[in-house]
Amino acid sequence: MIVAELMTANPVTVEPSDTVQAAREKMEGGRFRQVPVVDQQTLVGILTDRDARRHLEQSARMRVDEVMSAHPFSVDPSTPVERAAHLLTTNKIGSLPVVEHKKLVGIITATDMLKALEAVLGATTEASSRIDLDLDGSGDISAATSLVRSICPLLGVGTYRRSRSEGEVLYVLVPSTNAQSAAHALKEYGFKVLAVHY
Known part of the structure; x- marks a missing residue:
């Protein structure tokens, strides 16, 4: 099984110049805990709900690129799922942006991995x-x-x-x-x- 079979294609994204508040609203609306940050479809970072919560009081005027994690771990669509799972657990992160030819094409999360495990184990x-x-x-x-x-x-x-x-x-x-x-x-x-x- 490869990442392309489990990832969410064309995920919701934010731009570096967006406010943290706007990014939080997207995350809350979509019920996810992280959002890729892109500049013209190129992945430049990731913003987590933890990053956003740290700056609640300034979120209306603070830009995403001020609080995001730059250069996040990422995988390509053909990466084996077990390699992606290893990256998630080893680095204690909740998601991996999926990049192909330097462009964001998807995201795979720890929840996606659990669903795959559930299917493999027959649950x-x-x-x-x-x-x-x-x-x-x-x-x-x-x-x-x-x-x-x-x-x-x-x-x-x-x-x-x-x-x-x-x-x-x-x-x-x-x-x-x-x-x-x-x-x-x-x-x-x-x-x-x-x-x-x-």
Whole structure:
């Protein structure tokens, strides 16, 4: 998955010469916490609600370029989502402007990342359950997915690492009505079932 698939295209923007008050009104009206600052479609900064709140008393006469963060982190549309997520978490920021050929084309937020995680993990699929399997020494992914498919629909599959010192976990998403029978079959086959999450 790449940023272009999750970003909001053509986001609301402000200009450096706009007042902080006008920028705050745009943010409040759109219910977002940051807004890209552009000069002729070129990204020059980002203004956050925190930046704006610090200058509430002067916001009617203070310009955006006086309080914005210049040279914000940004990504291009083809950036892998995991790279964008890493930039957000490492730098403790809420959004990344998306720039192509020096022009702002979108914005991707931490909320967009959570929606993507929700979709990947199948949380948006009603009545689904997740079965976690220990991959270390208990079989391979193709055997597990083939076995599950022989019992019920496979709604999703993925892996994650529990911690740096622990091994990989394979998760499979199945309809909740089939979770117990799928987990039982996986155990019988030799997989170590860590948990069934309803």
